[in-house]
Amino acid sequence: MRFDDMTEAIGNTPLVRIDPAVHGLRQIDLYAKMELLNPFGSLKDRAALQMVRPLLAGAAERGDTVVELSSGNTAKALAMIAGMHGVPFKSVTNRMKVPEIKDLLLLLGAEIDELPGQAECLDPTDTEDPLSRMHRTLSANGSGYVHTDQYFNEQNVEAHLHGTGPEIVKDLDGRAPDFFFACVGTAGSSTGVARALRQHDPDVRVVGLVAAKSDFIPGIRTIDEVHEVGLFDPGVYDTVDTITSDDAVDGLLTLVRRCGTPAGPTGGGAFQGAVRHLRALDPTLTSRKTAVFIVCDRVESYLSYLRERRPALFGRPPRRNDTRDLAADEIAAAPTVDVEEAARWPGLIVDLRNPHAYQALHIDGSINIVDELFAEMLHGGLPFGRRQPVLLVCPVGEKSARYAALLTRMGHPAVRSLAGGIIAWRDAGARLVRD
Amino acid sequence: MTDSRPLPLTPRIEPDTQSVLAEEALLRQLVDGLGSPLNVVLPDALAANVEAFRAVYRHHRLRGRIYFAHKANRSAALLRRLAAAEVAVDVASLEELQHALGAGFTPDRIIATGPKNREFLWLAARTGVIVSADSPDELDELAALGRAPVRVMVRLSGFVSPGVQMISRRSRFGVPSEQLTEALDRVEKHAGRLELVGIAYHLDTIGIPEKAIALEGCLTALDECRRRGLPVWSIDIGGGFGVNYLADGEQWERWTSELARAVLGHRPPLTWNEHGYGLRNEAGTLRGALGLYPAFRPVSGAGYLDQLLSTVAPAQRRPLGELLLDSMADLDIEPGRALLDQCGLVLARVLEVRSEGPDTLVRLEANARDVSLEEHGVLMDPVLIPHRSDEPTEVFLLGNLCLESDLITRRRVTLPARPRPGDLLAFVNTAGYFMDFSASRALHQPIARKVAVHRAGERWSWCLDEHYWPVPEREEAA
Numbered sequence: 023m024r025f026d027d028m029t030e031a032i033g034n035t036p037l038v039r040i041d042p043a044v045h046g047l048r049q050i051d052l053y054a055k056m057e058l059l060n061p062f063g064s065l066k067d068r069a070a071l072q073m074v075r076p077l078l079a080g081a082a083e084r085g086d087t088v089v090e091l092s093s094g095n096t097a098k099a100l101a102m103i104a105g106m107h108g109v110p111f112k113s114v115t116n117r118m119k120v121p122e123i124k125d126l127l128l129l130l131g132a133e134i135d136e137l138p139g140q141a142e143c144l145d146p147t148d149t150e151d152p153l154s155r156m157h158r159t160l161s162a163n164g165s166g167y168v169h170t171d172q173y174f175n176e177q178n179v180e181a182h183l184h185g186t187g188p189e190i191v192k193d194l195d196g197r198a199p200d201f202f203f204a205c206v207g208t209a210g211s212s213t214g215v216a217r218a219l220r221q222h223d224p225d226v227r228v229v230g231l232v233a234a235k236s237d238f239i240p241g242i243r244t245i246d247e248v249h250e251v252g253l254f255d256p257g258v259y260d261t262v263d264t265i266t267s268d269d270a271v272d273g274l275l276t277l278v279r280r281c282g283t284p285a286g287p288t289g290g291g292a293f294q295g296a297v298r299h300l301r302a303l304d305p306t307l308t309s310r311k312t313a314v315f316i317v318c319d320r321v322e323s324y325l326s327y328l329r330e331r332r333p334a335l336f337g338r339p340p341r342r343n344d345t346r347d348l349a350a351d352e353i354a355a356a357p358t359v360d361v362e363e364a365a366r367w368p369g370l371i372v373d374l375r376n377p378h379a380y381q382a383l384h385i386d387g388s389i390n391i392v393d394e395l396f397a398e399m400l401h402g403g404l405p406f407g408r409r410q411p412v413l414l415v416c417p418v419g420e421k422s423a424r425y426a427a428l429l430t431r432m433g434h435p436a437v438r439s440l441a442g443g444i445i446a447w448r449d450a451g452a453r454l455v456r457d
Numbered sequence: 458m459t460d461s462r463p464l465p466l467t468p469r470i471e472p473d474t475q476s477v478l479a480e481e482a483l484l485r486q487l488v489d490g491l492g493s494p495l496n497v498v499l500p501d502a503l504a505a506n507v508e509a510f511r512a513v514y515r516h517h518r519l520r521g522r523i524y525f526a527h528k529a530n531r532s533a534a535l536l537r538r539l540a541a542a543e544v545a546v547d548v549a550s551l552e553e554l555q556h557a558l559g560a561g562f563t564p565d566r567i568i569a570t571g572p573k574n575r576e577f578l579w580l581a582a583r584t585g586v587i588v589s590a591d592s593p594d595e596l597d598e599l600a601a602l603g604r605a606p607v608r609v610m611v612r613l614s615g616f617v618s619p620g621v622q623m624i625s626r627r628s629r630f631g632v633p634s635e636q637l638t639e640a641l642d643r644v645e646k647h648a649g650r651l652e653l654v655g656i657a658y659h660l661d662t663i664g665i666p667e668k669a670i671a672l673e674g675c676l677t678a679l680d681e682c683r684r685r686g687l688p689v690w691s692i693d694i695g696g697g698f699g700v701n702y703l704a705d706g707e708q709w710e711r712w713t714s715e716l717a718r719a720v721l722g723h724r725p726p727l728t729w730n731e732h733g734y735g736l737r738n739e740a741g742t743l744r745g746a747l748g749l750y751p752a753f754r755p756v757s758g759a760g761y762l763d764q765l766l767s768t769v770a771p772a773q774r775r776p777l778g779e780l781l782l783d784s785m786a787d788l789d790i791e792p793g794r795a796l797l798d799q800c801g802l803v804l805a806r807v808l809e810v811r812s813e814g815p816d817t818l819v820r821l822e823a824n825a826r827d828v829s830l831e832e833h834g835v836l837m838d839p840v841l842i843p844h845r846s847d848e849p850t851e852v853f854l855l856g857n858l859c860l861e862s863d864l865i866t867r868r869r870v871t872l873p874a875r876p877r878p879g880d881l882l883a884f885v886n887t888a889g890y891f892m893d894f895s896a897s898r899a900l901h902q903p904i905a906r907k908v909a910v911h912r913a914g915e916r917w918s919w920c921l922d923e924h925y926w927p928v929p930e931r932e933e934a935a
Contacts, residue, residue, distance in 0.1 A: 133622070134622065135622045135623075135624055136622065136623045136624060136666065137624055138623070138624055138625045138626050138662055138664060138667060139662040139663045139664020139665075139666075139667060140662065140663050140664070140751065141626065141661045141662060141663075142661055142662060142663050142696075142697035142699060154744065154745065154746070174742075235710045235714065236706065236710060245714065246713065246714050246717050249717050249721060249742065249743040250742065250743045250744070251742070252742045254742070255741075375782075375783035375784075376773060376775050376779070376780060376783045378676070378677075378680060378773060378780075378783075378784070379780070379783035379784040379785070380783075381680075382679070382680045382683040382684070382784065383683055383785070392775075394775075417518065417779075417782035417783055417785065418518045418782065420518060444785060445520075445782075445785050448785055456683065456684070
């Protein structure tokens with residue numbers, strides 16, 4: 023394979039059979055369309071290329087910026103493609119809830135605008151939602167923007183009608199599958215693939231998967247939100263099933279741990295939704311069937327999403343010298359000094375507050391080691407000698423008491439905590455300085 | 458699949474309100490004697506809300522003032538009760554300031570905010586309350602009015618965030634944060650006549666990320682004050698903590714889903730004249746934005762404050778609560794709605810019930826300005842008094858003004874039985890902004906009288922709002 027540029031690597035992803043031992047279906051062969059193998063990491067590479075290709079030359083000439091309402095994979099793909107042509111990219115979003123993706127987009131050189139939250143004191147006469155206003159700005163002539171408009175752009179569907187869909191048919195030896203499962207985001211891939219498959223066999227059953235209403239699965243819309251998508255046509259789907267973020271994470275874990283497939287939550291949701299739907303049918307089937315679902319993107323961008331929902335997955339071995347191991351009576355017994363004694367302290371003074379606060383005002387002669395860094399240092403052992411008296415200072419004397427207790431337990435004989443913290447120091451009228 | 462079950466939006470009713478609602482004879486007597494509509498406030502219910510905020514302060518080891526935003530309700534009883542508690546007050550007009558002084562708030566427990574005329578500034582400066590200044594010119598004006606140095610806060614707006622541009626609604630209030638230098642120059646120019654005590658913001662949004670940027674911006678401003686040697690110890694983050702109005706999140710989700718389907722024409726309308734509450738149908742796609750308060754809000758009030766303080770600051774990457782503590786900053790807040798959660802209800806008498814095609818129309822002796830739920834986009838069903846539940850009925854509620862637009866609800870509300878003339882409807886949890894904020898004397902219709910109810914042993918006792926004083930009972934010889 024020799025290509026002139028990376029976009030030529032988009033598409034022609036493999037269709038991989040899922041081991042029946044994993045899904046337990048007797049009469050159904052389940053295949054995963056491995057869209058995570060696209061070069062920029064997701065299914066959205068196809069639509070991004072298809073939508074932006076006709077706009078790039080003009081945008082480069084006029085110096086326009088490509089803009090899209092996207093909080094994830096479409097933005098990522100557009101940023102990379104636009105960047106290849108020296109065109110800037112901006113993403114407008116109110117849905118960017120996954121910090122890694124935000125950071126990744128910034129790394130790729132994208133600009134991100136976040137839309138405001140709802141007003142607390144509502145003005146119901148204001149029917150102008152920020153999104154509509156944004157839309158109008160973007161589509162005005164001479165705005166300096168070209169808008170790919172993924173939720174309404176037919177090219178988004180075309181990319182899958184002529185790419186993803188026919189590839190599935192080709193890999194199934196010219197037959198359409200009996201079932202097709204797709205998570206509904208922009209509805210581009212589900213609509214395009216469904217259309218292509220039905221051209222081959224009008225009886226293909228298409229199942230759309232949406233998120234439960236109050237739930238959040240990145241890349242999947244809720245049952246209400248799909249109505250806001252121009253490409254969404256309820257007629258495309260024989261059934262619309264709801265999946266939860268729990269389902270998505272369960273499916274993701276099965277794919278990454280059992281199937282050699284580093285899938286993100288959308289792929290996990292599609293797998294889980296497919297297996298649940300098919301399990302109900304499997305016992306009633308008398309002939310072999312095939313089913314296909316899409317693995318949209320990769321797991322690596324969702325670690326914080328997973329950590330939030332399944333902290334147990336990230337359990338780490340406990341570290342030594344940790345304040346969390348202290349007993350309440352140990353903390354209560356931590357040696358303290360009052361402001362008067364602190365003012366005459368002969369040794370080292372360590373201020374545990376953040377650097378900004380320290381630089382603004384601190385006790386003369388103190389040094390600043392922010393608490394999280396101090397905690398890290400203590401995991402490695404005592405950072406100063408036992409003969410060195412140390413006074414610890416924090417805002418109210420609570421954190422410093424914990425660290426004083428920990429250092430005492432670690433064998434330091436001359437560590438003290440400033441009782442009441444620097445706030446008590448200030449309230450006593452003692453001197454604070456800045457450099 | 459058309460869902461034809463009723464679509465109730467049941468309000469969240471705490472035990473105190475519930476027990477007032479059970480006093481059917483008393484409520485009827487009050488409306489008979491004082492007229493419909495009638496506002497009922499529960500001063501005793503304030504304590505739990507204050508305590509919930511204080512608990513968040515304790516949890517984050519923070520100090521600072523809770524300023525009750527007086528604008529949320531004009532009640533004297535509620536204000537006097539708060540004067541007796543560990544609370545301060547935020548006044549936004551000359552008369553609110555006079556009211557607060559008269560209710561027992563000493564000037565050190567009052568902050569003057571919002572758009573101010575010269576008389577308001579004069580009384581604020583003379584009595585020595587804290588003034589939250591909206592512009593550098595206001596600082597000049599204040600400096601000329603005071604007897605002793607006037608304590609001021611500078612309210613900032615238009616904060617910028619690192620990396621990701623956060624778009625916020627434009628605000629008509631506050632000094633743009635890039636003009637902080639100018640504002641501080643002005644304070645220093647008037648040294649001796651102005652004393653800067655804090656930095657403030659208030660954002661009209663429910664979005665935590667926007668507020669996190671603003672709070673961190675205030676911390677940066679605090680650093681700048683200290684760089685200049687100004688001893689500033691407070692940050693006032695305004696209000697907007699919200700209230701959870703509904704008992705059941707599923708009802709809210711179901712109702713909003715069905716509204717979307719109705720707007721798209723997939724089910725019969727839920728609303729008067731197919732009102733879409735901001736949503737519209739454009740060629741089969743739902744456009745616009747739902748112009749409604751998120752009435753089911755599991756994280757609201759004190760819980761929302763806790764969440765904000767636990768949010769990691771975007772630039773300094775440390776929870777905002779810890780940053781405040783590190784900087785020795787007191788945290789001041791200005792909750793209105795959240796402090797009045799469950800503290801009042803509006804009673805209205807049913808005048809007429811009629812059927813019109815499939816619809817049941819109920820006309821009340823009150824109007825949409827007396828119970829301004831619609832105006833504020835808060836949807837919850839009223840409670841029928843006397844209590845009957847024989848035939849769940851969906852009704853539109855019409856007001857007593859000679860105006861097509863005078864609908865107390867533009868949607869069908871669900872009642873447990875078909876109402877009859879003479880019944881009462883209780884609109885619960887309306888003390889914050891929905892009771893007297895918009896009430897007018899249009900058409901010479903009366904403005905609701907207000908009564909305060911309080912427990913007297915097993916029973917509830919009442920007095921006119923203006924007669925309520927939180928004076929301890931005298932120990933009388935029996």
